Amino acid sequence: MSIIQIENLKKAYDTNYVLKGINLNIEAGQIVGYIGPNGAGKSTTIKILCGITSDFEGNVSVMGLDVRKNPIEVKQKIGYIPELAALYEVLTPVEYLRFSGKLYNLEDDVITKKTNELLRLFDLQDKANTRMTSYSKGMKQKVLLISGLIHNPEIIFLDEPLSGLDANAVILVKEILSQLKKSGKTIFYSSHIMDVVEKISDRIVIIDKGEVKADGSFETLKANAHLGSLENIFTALTGGSEQHRSTANEFINVLNS
Amino acid sequence: MDKLILRFVLFFAKAFLKKDVDFEKLKIIAETKLIMDRRRVRVTMKKQSNKEPNNQLLMTLIVYCILGLFIGILVLTLKEIVITMTIIHSYILFMMAMTLITDFSSVLLDTTDNQIILPRPVNSKTFFVARLVHILVYLLQFTIALALFPIIFIFIGYGILVGLASLITILLTVMFAVFITYLLYGLILRISSEEKIKDIISGFQIVMTIIFAVGFQVVPRLINMENLKVSMPIHWYTYLLPPMWMANALQAVQQLHVDGPHFIMILLAVALPVFTFWVMIKFLAPSFAKKIAAMGNAGTQEEVVLNKAGQQTKGLSEKIAPIICVNKTEEAGFEMAWKMTARDKGFKIQFYPSLAYILVFVFIVVFKRGEDFANTWSTLSSTKSFLWCVYLPMFAISAAVSLIAFNENFAASWVYISRPLKLPGSMISGALKMLLVKFFTPIILVLFAFSYYVWGYKIIDDFLLGIFNSILVCLIIAHVGKSYLPFSMQPNVSQQSGKFVRVFIQMAIIGSLVGLHYLALKIWWLVAVLVPFSAAGCYFLFRTIQNYSWQKISG
Numbered sequence: 001m002s003i004i005q006i007e008n009l010k011k012a013y014d015t016n017y018v019l020k021g022i023n024l025n026i027e028a029g030q031i032v033g034y035i036g037p038n039g040a041g042k043s044t045t046i047k048i049l050c051g052i053t054s055d056f057e058g059n060v061s062v063m064g065l066d067v068r069k070n071p072i073e074v075k076q077k078i079g080y081i082p083e084l085a086a087l088y089e090v091l092t093p094v095e096y097l098r099f100s101g102k103l104y105n106l107e108d109d110v111i112t113k114k115t116n117e118l119l120r121l122f123d124l125q126d127k128a129n130t131r132m133t134s135y136s137k138g139m140k141q142k143v144l145l146i147s148g149l150i151h152n153p154e155i156i157f158l159d160e161p162l163s164g165l166d167a168n169a170v171i172l173v174k175e176i177l178s179q180l181k182k183s184g185k186t187i188f189y190s191s192h193i194m195d196v197v198e199k200i201s202d203r204i205v206i207i208d209k210g211e212v213k214a215d216g217s218f219e220t221l222k223a224n225a226h227l228g229s230l231e232n233i234f235t236a237l238t239g240g241s242e243q244h245r246s247t248a249n250e251f252i253n254v255l256n257s
Numbered sequence: 258m259d260k261l262i263l264r265f266v267l268f269f270a271k272a273f274l275k276k277d278v279d280f281e282k283l284k285i286i287a288e289t290k291l292i293m294d295r296r297r298v299r300v301t302m303k304k305q306s307n308k309e310p311n312n313q314l315l316m317t318l319i320v321y322c323i324l325g326l327f328i329g330i331l332v333l334t335l336k337e338i339v340i341t342m343t344i345i346h347s348y349i350l351f352m353m354a355m356t357l358i359t360d361f362s363s364v365l366l367d368t369t370d371n372q373i374i375l376p377r378p379v380n381s382k383t384f385f386v387a388r389l390v391h392i393l394v395y396l397l398q399f400t401i402a403l404a405l406f407p408i409i410f411i412f413i414g415y416g417i418l419v420g421l422a423s424l425i426t427i428l429l430t431v432m433f434a435v436f437i438t439y440l441l442y443g444l445i446l447r448i449s450s451e452e453k454i455k456d457i458i459s460g461f462q463i464v465m466t467i468i469f470a471v472g473f474q475v476v477p478r479l480i481n482m483e484n485l486k487v488s489m490p491i492h493w494y495t496y497l498l499p500p501m502w503m504a505n506a507l508q509a510v511q512q513l514h515v516d517g518p519h520f521i522m523i524l525l526a527v528a529l530p531v532f533t534f535w536v537m538i539k540f541l542a543p544s545f546a547k548k549i550a551a552m553g554n555a556g557t558q559e560e561v562v563l564n565k566a567g568q569q570t571k572g573l574s575e576k577i578a579p580i581i582c583v584n585k586t587e588e589a590g591f592e593m594a595w596k597m598t599a600r601d602k603g604f605k606i607q608f609y610p611s612l613a614y615i616l617v618f619v620f621i622v623v624f625k626r627g628e629d630f631a632n633t634w635s636t637l638s639s640t641k642s643f644l645w646c647v648y649l650p651m652f653a654i655s656a657a658v659s660l661i662a663f664n665e666n667f668a669a670s671w672v673y674i675s676r677p678l679k680l681p682g683s684m685i686s687g688a689l690k691m692l693l694v695k696f697f698t699p700i701i702l703v704l705f706a707f708s709y710y711v712w713g714y715k716i717i718d719d720f721l722l723g724i725f726n727s728i729l730v731c732l733i734i735a736h737v738g739k740s741y742l743p744f745s746m747q748p749n750v751s752q753q754s755g756k757f758v759r760v761f762i763q764m765a766i767i768g769s770l771v772g773l774h775y776l777a778l779k780i781w782w783l784v785a786v787l788v789p790f791s792a793a794g795c796y797f798l799f800r801t802i803q804n805y806s807w808q809k810i811s812g
Contacts, residue, residue, distance in 0.1 A: 052674050075677035082675070088593070088670035088744065090600040095593075098575075102589035103676035130602070147672075 001064070003028040003155060003186050004049065005019030009058040011044055011210075018044050020210040024187070026203075031181050034190040035230075037220070037238050041210045042190040043083070046157050049188065050080045061155060076104065078152035081145055083160035092117060093143045096132065097150060104151040111150070118146045122169070133185040136165030145173065155186045162193055174200055198230040208238040258401075259291045259314075262394045270390055286374065286387040314398075321352070321402035329406035338511055342423070342504035345407045346430050350500055353396075353434035358441065358461045358516025369734055388641040392435075400431050415511055421508040426503040429530040433499050436533040439541045463605050466611040491518045499636045502526035511540060572596075574691070581690055583803065586678060590687025593662060594743050595695055603748055607660055608696075611653040615700065618649055641778060643716050646704040647723030648771050651730055654697045655763060658734050661688050662741035663748040670745035681742060688743040689735055689802070693728060701727075718785045719774070725791035726770045730763070732798035739763055739811040740802075 001023035009022040019041045023046045023129045026032055036042050047053040048060055051071030055142055062074050087096060094115055101111035119128045122142040132140060141164045149156065158177075162170050177187055177200055191197050197204060198218050206214040206221075214221055218230060235244070267287070271280060295314045335341045335550045374384055412420035446458055495501045505522035509515050515523065574595035579586040587729045598604050673681060701724060708716050777783040 050675060072677045072679050074677065080675045084673065085671055086666060088597065088664075088666055090666070090668045091593070091596055095596055099589050099593045101677065102585045103672070103678060105585050105677075221748075250679060 002037075003063055004188070005059070005061045006045075006049075009045070009048065009056060009060060011041070011048065011053070011056040012098070018210050019048075022207070022210075022212055024205065024212070024215070026107050026186065028186050029181065029184050030202045031177060031187040031189060031200055032137050033197035033204040034188060035194070035197055035204065035234060036207040038211075040207045040238075042207065043159055045207075046080070046188065046190060050078060050157055051075050056126055067092075079148040079151070079156045081148035081156070081158045081161050087132055087140055087143060088255065089135070089140075092129050092131055093124060093146075094128050094137075096143060097147055100147040101104070101150050102129050106151055110237055114150050117145070118150070122146065122172075132231040138166050138169060142169065153185075155188065156180065157188045159190045162188070162191065162196065171195070194231045194234060196228070203232065206234060206237050207216060212238040213241070258318075259295070259394055259398055262397045263287055263291060263390070264391050266397070268392050269631050270386060277380060278386050279380065279383045282379050282389050283383050283390065286379070286383075287390045287394065290387075290391045294395065303347050308486050311487070318398060318402040319561065321399065322405055324352070325406040326347075329410040332407065332410035338415065338419075338508050339501070339504045342426075342507045343500045346426065346503040347615050349400075349403050349407075349427055349430050350434050350437075353399065355461065355464075356399055357434060357438040360459065384715075392763065396431060396435065400427065415507075419507055422507055422801065426526060427505060429526060430499065430503060431536045433530040435515060436530070436537050436541075437538050439545060442543060443541055446495075458812055463609050467610045476775075491522070496521065496525065499526075499529070501526055502529075536803060561655050574695075577694060578647065578687075581694065582687055584680075584683055586683035587687035587690070587803065590684035591691045592687075594688035594691040597664070597744055598691070598695070601664060602662060603663065603665055604657075608653070608657050611656050612696070612700070614650045615653055618751050619645060619704070631696070638711050638713070641775070643708045643712050643719065643731075644723075644771065644775065646708045647716075647720055647774075648727065648767070650697055650700040650704065651723075651727035654692055654727065655767075657696065657733050658689065658731050661692065661743050662746045663747070664744035665748060667745055669745045670742060673742050676805075681803055681807055681810050682740070682801075683803050684742050685735060685740060685805065686803045689799075691729060693811035697727065718788065719778075721779075721788045722774060722784050722791055725788060727797055728795045729791055730770065732795060732802065733766055734763055735802060736798055741807060741811055762791050 004024065004026040006022050009019050009208070010017060011019040022041075022045065034042055034045065044053065049062060049067065051062075051067045051074040054068050054071060056068075064075055065072050065074050065077075088099075097115045097119075098108075098111050106114075113181070116125070116128070119125050122145075124139060124142060127135070127139065132143065135143070135169040140216070141161070145161060148158075148221050162173060165173065174196060177189070181187060181202075189197065189201065201218065203215070203217055204221060205212060214224070214233070216224070221230070221233050222228070228235060262282075267280070267284060270278075270283070297553055331344055335344075374387075374701050379387075398739050408420065408423060408427065411423045415423075491505060495505070502522045502525040505519055506526040508517040572592075572595075575593045578591045582588040598608070618705060673684065678684070701720070705716075705720050708720070772788075774784070777787055
């Protein structure tokens with residue numbers, strides 16, 4: 001049985017449909033790359049799957065649980081890492097992770113142990129007791145990653161998790177995701193960084209304007225589209241390189257005017 | 258007004274500085290900075306800021322004008338020139354220094370200039386003069402607001418000669434205030450980090466807000482002081498106090514007589530501010546600018562206490578939370594609210610002045626104006642004034658119940674909806690418990706100790722009932738109307754929503770509970786009998802709030 005089931009998922013803001021009937025079944029232990037241009041509906045899909053948004057049409061279940069009826073149970077089993085989300089920056093990462101861990105009902109000693117270890121692994125041990133007001137974007141992203149994983153979830157939803165991370169941290173996160181997959185976790189991964197998606201995903205779903213444009217492994221997509229890289233496939237499906245070229249030309253013309 | 262002053266300052270700048278300064282760029286930089294000044298949320302005007310952001314600077318200037326009016330009246334009521342002028346110049350020196358330290362800190366400590374202007378083709382002289390012009394325009398605005406009425410009254414009270422001389426001494430005082438501010442920042446920068454400076458500035462801002470809140474109560478009372486008619490001879494310490502240099506210099510002008518000590522005073526009044534201002538421009542400001550430029554790059558450290566083993570020590574909140582909270586969510590709410598209220602400037606600026614108000618009000622209502630202090634004190638134990646001590650803390654704490662929902666960093670509240678929170682109400686009850694433990698308990702203990710000293714053991718049951726009634730009021734306020742999770746709402750936008758209804762309900766509840774308590778005093782056993790009822794009400798409401806579902810939460 002699929003660990004994530006999405007049937008005819010639609011979501012509208014006022015009368016504007018941002019998701020227009022998504023159907024997906026995701027098996028346990030897969031890394032699914034979920035890509036699309038800005039405004040395609042990626043974050044909305046993730047928020048629905050995480051039980052954050054309940055106002056939608058269609059059926060969505062995660063680990064056999066209807067997300068509309070059992071959002072709390074779903075949230076307990078999943079980890080959600082949003083893109084560059086705000087943190088209560090006057091807190092230190094240790095304090096923030098303690099706060100977040102308690103909301104997952106973790107015991108104090110478990111939180112303390114995991115927090116210290118995970119901050120060390122992310123090279124944040126020296127800044128563990130520093131308020132996050134002085135943190136860089138990448139450091140905050142690392143704290144977000146830890147806060148979403150601290151309770152060892154079965155499914156992990158990542159919305160642009162590599163934003164702001166330095167090159168070393170990107171490699172580390174990629175490696176962590178691979179290891180998580182090996183340990184049987186399911187990862188639903190939304191990103192703009194094509195080469196990372198291409199390298200780590202077992203399956204790639206491309207959406208545009210609220211609809212699935214392509215779905216399959218990188219090899220399948222490549223064979224179907226007769227194009228060499230994911231970036232080319234993405235461009236062909238979501239807008240076309242011709243349009244980008246003409247916009248760039250226009251831009252240069254305005255600058256020269 | 259700032260545009261007019263800018264024109265005035267630019268006119269002089271053009272006359273004196275021709276070389277290497279690009280006046281077109283200088284003008285646009287200064288104008289843009291003044292626009293940003295007008296739109297900046299001002300510390301002392303926090304409450305008005307919701308209405309019209311463009312009026313904030315104007316509102317601050319009006320408040321300064323009103324305070325200046327109060328102080329200016331002294332000129333007409335006190336006839337002793339040295340005392341009057343010392344008070345006026347102290348006021349201007351203090352207000353100017355505080356304004357510069359608090360409000361202007363965003364300009365003095367502004368590192369965005371380095372990112373925004375330095376990469377553009379603006380030469381360093383234009384950049385420096387633009388900064389100076391901006392500071393001058395800003396200073397002149399506040400000087401005019403602060404000193405308008407005092408100067409008018411000096412002209413009326415002491416004539417044209419002293420009036421004109423006071424224009425000079427006030428400008429010299431402002432120059433000295435600028436020097437003091439630079440010196441203070443310089444010293445702090447030398448011994449501390451940027452983050453620490455921000456903390457110190459927040460401290461000053463809170464003190465400033467308290468002074469504003471309390472000042473309006475205290476200053477008008479000071480004006481009636483009749484006993485300030487004594488003369489003030491020159492002592493050794495007079496030479497150390499800048500406002501006294503100014504005052505004695507003006508006395509010399511008034512009497513048209515200069516003796517030895519007055520000559521030294523005039524010399525100090527003129528020479529020192531000019532000299533220190535020169536030192537500031539020549540040495541302090543450039544080194545300061547360098548330090549500020551370095552700030553953007555330097556990492557800042559803000560350490561939490563570590564024990565010898567390098568482990569973070571368990572804070573007080575983490576020790577108390579498991580004792581008084583019923584579940585992990587409530588513990589999280591308690592601990593987080595404890596830490597946030599200690600560090601969040603917005604909360605501190607709005608809440609701490611209301612705590613200061615408690616002391617002022619206790620003083621005002623217990624010791625009434627115009628009555629002999631000794632007489633009031635000796636008859637105090639026969640009055641029912643202890644009820645004020647019982648119920649005044651409730652006003653501050655119940656205001657904090659609403660305040661705790663707001664935070665500049667409200668966007669971080671996404672964490673609540675992404676976590677498996679079955680009963681989000683426990684977050685609210687945790688924060689409420691924090692308010693009661695951290696703020697209410699110490700205040701009520703102090704007031705209880707004072708009341709016990711004055712009235713003796715018979716007020717114990719009154720305090721018990723008062724404590725439960727106060728908690729009850731806080732819980733009712735939290736329960737009635739919209740419920741927000743702690744630190745989840747944007748300040749300004751929703752702060753006013755439903756405020757009138759909330760205040761009305763608050764007043765009605767407080768009025769009826771205090772009234773009931775007052776009536777119960779007539780029957781000796783009734784207060785003690787009411788205690789368990791009030792306690793039961795608290796228990797019931799705590800349980801209700803703890804069990805709020807997501808449907809009850811707004812936002």
